[in-house]
Amino acid sequence: MKTKLKIAAGVLAVTAITVGLFAFGNKDANDPTKIKVEGEMVAELTPPPFVPKPVGNRAATKLIVNMEIKEQEGEMADGVKYTYWTFGGSVPGSFIRTRIGDEVQFHLKNHPDNKLPHNIDLHAVTGPGGGATSSLVAPGHEKVFNFKCLNPGLYVYHCATAPVGMHIANGMYGLILVEPEGGLPPVDKEYYIMQGDFYTKGAYGEQGSQPFDMEKAVKEQPDYVVFNGKVGSLTGDKAITAKKGETVRIYMGNGGPNIVSSFHVIGEIFDKVHIEGGSLINKDVQTTLVPAGGSAIVEFKVDVPGTFILVDHSIFRAFNKGALGMLKVEGEQDKTIYSGTVQEGIYLPEGGTIQKMPKENGDGKAAAAKSLPEKIKAGKEIYGRTCFACHQSEGQGIPNAFPPLAKSDFLNADPKRAINAVLHGLTGEITVNGKKYNSVMTSQNLTDEEISNVLTYVYNSWGNNKTEVTAAMVKAGRSTPAKKTKDIHE
Numbered sequence: 001m002k003t004k005l006k007i008a009a010g011v012l013a014v015t016a017i018t019v020g021l022f023a024f025g026n027k028d029a030n031d032p033t034k035i036k037v038e039g040e041m042v043a044e045l046t047p048p049p050f051v052p053k054p055v056g057n058r059a060a061t062k063l064i065v066n067m068e069i070k071e072q073e074g075e076m077a078d079g080v081k082y083t084y085w086t087f088g089g090s091v092p093g094s095f096i097r098t099r100i101g102d103e104v105q106f107h108l109k110n111h112p113d114n115k116l117p118h119n120i121d122l123h124a125v126t127g128p129g130g131g132a133t134s135s136l137v138a139p140g141h142e143k144v145f146n147f148k149c150l151n152p153g154l155y156v157y158h159c160a161t162a163p164v165g166m167h168i169a170n171g172m173y174g175l176i177l178v179e180p181e182g183g184l185p186p187v188d189k190e191y192y193i194m195q196g197d198f199y200t201k202g203a204y205g206e207q208g209s210q211p212f213d214m215e216k217a218v219k220e221q222p223d224y225v226v227f228n229g230k231v232g233s234l235t236g237d238k239a240i241t242a243k244k245g246e247t248v249r250i251y252m253g254n255g256g257p258n259i260v261s262s263f264h265v266i267g268e269i270f271d272k273v274h275i276e277g278g279s280l281i282n283k284d285v286q287t288t289l290v291p292a293g294g295s296a297i298v299e300f301k302v303d304v305p306g307t308f309i310l311v312d313h314s315i316f317r318a319f320n321k322g323a324l325g326m327l328k329v330e331g332e333q334d335k336t337i338y339s340g341t342v343q344e345g346i347y348l349p350e351g352g353t354i355q356k357m358p359k360e361n362g363d364g365k366a367a368a369a370k371s372l373p374e375k376i377k378a379g380k381e382i383y384g385r386t387c388f389a390c391h392q393s394e395g396q397g398i399p400n401a402f403p404p405l406a407k408s409d410f411l412n413a414d415p416k417r418a419i420n421a422v423l424h425g426l427t428g429e430i431t432v433n434g435k436k437y438n439s440v441m442t443s444q445n446l447t448d449e450e451i452s453n454v455l456t457y458v459y460n461s462w463g464n465n466k467t468e469v470t471a472a473m474v475k476a477g478r479s480t481p482a483k484k485t486k487d488i489h490e
């Protein structure tokens with residue numbers, strides 16, 4: 001009798017685990033092959049960062065997907081042209097939204113202007129090659145095949161025509177979502193993002209038409225690691241948006257071909273992550289790993305306004321190879337969640353606590369004002385530890401990433417604007433010496449005195465106009481942020 005009870009308890013425990021594992025779906029998920037389809041419809045397809053309407057509680061159906069392959073020139077970065085191979089005209093390709101039990105009738109069309117044959121391998125397909133063996137299609141032709149969606153989850157699709165790596169490296173990947181019965185729980189905003197690594201003959205930012213570089217691809221040394229096919233696809237005006245209090249869901253994929261993503265949103269915590277795009281949900285996650293040829297669904301509520309930066313936290317990729325996007329959240333501040341700087345002063349270990357700074361003097365010494373050469377000397381030291389990494393030793397910047405401070409018309413035209421950039425950070429498109437930049441400079445955590453010194457150093461170096469910036473000018477800028485700047489930490 002005792003043993004029987006034990007066995008019963010064991011069976012119960014196993015059942016509980018099984019039910020837990022199928023939390024994504026419901027009882028039908030236990031035998032999805034038996035789900036009957038009703039009627040037919042043409043699938044809505046969307047380019048990134050958008051996704052089609054949720055399936056809601058519609059019945060499983062015969063879903064017709066019309067996917068057109070296009071080989072077309074695009075821009076990898078400002079002034080950098082690249083010939084992409086695409087599913088539906090975008091990188092990543094069109095988002096496909098299905099539900100469990102759907103019978104998908106897939107029409108793969110290869111545009112007559114294309115030069116190469118292609119096919120498609122959908123990771124959501126149960127069948128040889130994920131569809132690739134049935135879909136190889138020459139330019140000017142169409143192939144049709146059918147499959148049933150048996151497993152809920154977020155799946156990558158990609159071209160699998162030899163050389164496979166090259167087809168993927170040129171942008172031939174996208175996401176297909178299979179929703180559980182009844183759909184995923186509703187959220188306020190949904191977005192579609194995919195990371196990819198690109199290999200060009202020229203180095204990062206080298207201008208003109210850039211061909212694919214097979215050698216770099218084999219060595220896994222990408223020049224670009226980007227979201228949605230290009231540098232800046234999700235920054236400035238193209239940032240994704242939400243309002244304070246809304247829930248955001250990101251369908252995050254990684255096309256590779258080589259590089260694994262450490263996906264992270266600076267200043268946010270993922271409340272939920274569907275690990276690897278499957279049914280298991282992890283909670284309270286800072287960074288989620290998205291494998292090449294894999295995905296994750298991340299969800300979070302935005303509680304405070306500001307600009308949140310999306311990155312691959314393998315961080316050189318974010319700041320030097322392009323893997324950087326933005327989520328702009330509008331709404332009222334909530335100082336109980338994030339205060340901003342509430343006090344600023346000199347830290348003296350012996351003195352114990354923070355001390356208030358004397359007015360207009362950041363170094364804590366009595367207020368004897370520095371001479372111009374002293375300011376320049378102090379500023380040079382601050383430049384070396386603060387600005388150098390991005391703007392470089394001679395203020396020359398890095399093409400397409402960090403604007404020059406040497407002979408910068410932007411800098412020389414308006415000291416107030418420069419002060420604001422350092423105080424509050426700078427985002428959005430600017431033009432420096434005829435070149436466009438659309439990136440992010442974070443606000444620099446420096447005192448008024450330090451900012452006045454570093455900018456005085458910059459203005460008195462590399463052919464700039466020798467403006468002397470005083471701590472009083474910086475202080476004025478602190479209370480009145482200029483228009484073209486945004487404090488990305490607020």
Ligand SMILES: [Cu+2]
Binds near residue numbers: 117119160161167172
């Ligand atoms: Cu292809």
